[in-house]
Amino acid sequence: xxxxxxxxxxxxxxxxxxxxxxxxxxxxxxxxxxxxxxxxxxxxxxxxxxxxxxxxxxxxxxxxxxxxxxxxxxxxxxxxxxxxxxxxxxxxxxxxxxxxxxxxxxxxxxxxxxxxxxxxxxxxxxxxxxxxxxxxxxxxxxxxxxxxxxxxxxxxxxxxxxxxxxxxxxxxxxxxxxxxxxxxxxxxxxxxxxxxxxxxx
Numbered sequence: 626x627x628x629x630x631x632x633x634x635x636x637x638x639x640x641x642x643x644x645x646x647x648x649x650x651x652x653x654x655x656x657x658x659x660x661x662x663x664x665x666x667x668x669x670x671x672x673x674x675x676x677x678x679x680x681x682x683x684x685x686x687x688x689x690x691x692x693x694x695x696x697x698x699x700x701x702x703x704x705x706x707x708x709x710x711x712x713x714x715x716x717x718x719x720x721x722x723x724x725x726x727x728x729x730x731x732x733x734x735x736x737x738x739x740x741x742x743x744x745x746x747x748x749x750x751x752x753x754x755x756x757x758x759x760x761x762x763x764x765x766x767x768x769x770x771x772x773x774x775x776x777x778x779x780x781x782x783x784x785x786x787x788x789x790x791x792x793x794x795x796x797x798x799x800x801x802x803x804x805x806x807x808x809x810x811x812x813x814x815x816x817x818x819x820x821x822x823x824x825x826x
Contacts, residue, residue: 629687629697629758630678636690637667645714654712658688658698660719668717676712679703683728683760686717697721699728699757720757727754727791730761736769738801744768746799755788766798776800 637648637655645655654670668688678684679700688696702716720726729750738744751764764784766777780794790796 629685631687631689631695632670632674632678633689634671635669637669640667649711649713654715656715656717658696658717658719660698661721663719670715672712675715679712679715681762682730683762685720685758685760688717697757699726699760722756722758724757725754726757726760727752728760729753731763732798733763733765734768734799735765736767738768738775739770739772741804742771742773742801743804744771744799744801748798751782751790752792753784753788754791755785759785759787761785761788768801771801773801773803 634656637644639647648655648669649672652672654672654675656668656670657665658668659665668690678686683699686698686700688698690696697720698717699720700715701718703712704714705712729752732746732748732751734744734746753761753764755761761784764782766782771777777798777800778794779790779792779796779798782790782798784790
């Protein structure tokens with residue numbers, strides 16, 4: 626089960642760019658909480674703590690608001706300053722224990738392939754379905770048993786219990802190929818063999 630991170634939040638009565646700037650100058654982060662058919666709720670989050678906890682993907686937050694029961698939420702969208710990387714605004718979505726959600730988690734390569742080989746992968750994250758309170762921090766692909774010519778599809782991934790990949794099982798995650806010099810040498814050797822065969826014909 627994912628660790629629940631408690632945040633003490635306050636309701637916001639002022640909206641707009643000016644109000645958001647004043648809030649950020651006061652060390653707070655403007656946020657909106659929505660989901661489960663409820664009206665959006667405008668909140669103020671503690672700036673420093675929010676910056677720390679949202680370093681992790683899909684941090685499960687327990688929102689403690691005065692006069693209201695605690696609520697569970699996941700960060701849906703985080704807007705950051707392009708220069709300072711400071712969080713400027715957060716969209717939060719309500720979740721319940723036992724509820725399944727679709728999220729993206731980092732796809733991490735561990736180990737090393739056998740021999741001299743290149744790992745070609747455009748995938749840095751993976752969309753999964755999991756219980757809101759049991760989202761894995763990442764999904765790993767072990768390279769240590771792979772060699773040139775091997776490929777890894779979605780169906781080959783080892784996912785934690787209760788986690789599924791909702792996409793096509795044949796989606797390509799990565800491939801292992803020979804280094805460019807070896808590939809060129811192999812092509813050259815094939816060409817020489819073809820020439821030799823032509824000479825004997």
